[in-house]
Amino acid sequence: MRVLPKAEREAMFAVYAFCRAVDDIADDLEGTRDERRAGLAKWRADIDSLYAGGPPGQAKLVASAVQGFGLAREDFHDVIDGMAMDVESVIRAPDAATLDLYCDRVASAVGRLSVRIFGMSGAPAIDLAYHLGRALQLTNILRDIDEDAEIGRLYLPRETLVAHGIAGDAPVAVAAHPALDGVARDVAALAHEHYAAANAVMASRPAGYLFAPRLMSAVYATTLKRMERTGWHLPRSRTKLGKRGLLWIVLKVWLTK
Template structure:
């Protein structure tokens, strides 16, 4: 990318502005906020590669280029002006190469195949890569104590990702993906792993039940961890925790019987959460 192209590209903040995580980033002090915008921008760019469709080979090449760029950045080299913000964040917050690589590995899972009914072990690996790894990067920016930060990333990342999976069942099926675990489908009496068959099944709610249970368990663990942490270091995680609790509660109230209305966090409820954690 040329200097002119880099200057014309959307900023990290612009990429983050449409995210449900934007409010949680905005309440941070400037340096932390900028760091989180860079992490989100990285995640958004590699996620776009995974979701764009098309031939696998070019997308694998793009992800491999990201590995090379991250490797250079973490080694103290700036491969292109477009990475100046991310370079600064890596240096300031000691962001770890392995966590960036884990996110890329998670996106590569989506490129390699349309994931359909993975077993619990594969689903947990996927959640670790696309969510908890992002959490491990984020807690370094937040300044969360190292031991508690690692545990918080583990549990809150999985809680948020499992909630996303439950919320986005229909949307994922539209791109031929199904993240509900195979064991849950079998236990619910669903024999097909075809996404369209599963979302049309009268037993869908039963298949979602163990995912809901596991999400709640991870939320409970995350809440306990945050209680042990300095308040300033978990302001943003608390906001995301509460926002996603609302999403999960709305999802459970709606149920899984079609037609299913897409779940969105009401703006007035998000504003209340932001005011509570941003001002008080």
């Protein structure tokens, strides 16, 4: 986000601070389900008050971004709805449609807020948010399989697990299953389809600040390719690019912008 002009950069920081705030509520496993529901409900009410011209409460955090870039209230609601999915039930091996809805709410909705800040509009903006959001979220899911299993979550699609002969949805057991590598590779293939679609949108040179989403696409796609090279067989370690790897990607994206 630091590559953006000041106003756009500050708006993106505000949006991501909002996302972090509601994500922290959803992930606060020490809080009761009712407490987490109430925390998300308060954010929803404050967002509504902001758009109605009332006291914004916590939503003051994004007030300047909303005013400056015409961000849609529905997209903030969608993010909150995505976090609520983690609060209402422990997600374990959702069907493909539920997983796609989850990705839309927690990632593509953030993309819909972001593309407005990037100065994009119309079909290219919506398409980029749709595809890049899903690509990034699927990459996160594949990177965080073990961390999610430790807290009882499993975001891999049920249909793909069944196709590879994995029965049940016990996260730790699935994470240790010898067929997991095949499941992960199928999910990775879907993520690559979304990266390709997002990159095609950006290659068409729509109006807007494209360096930031191009950089996000390159960093996450490189992370995914590294995971594919090492595979998902046990023992696993979390894939990290490191500062040198990140700087190399920044340079490559900058030279081809």
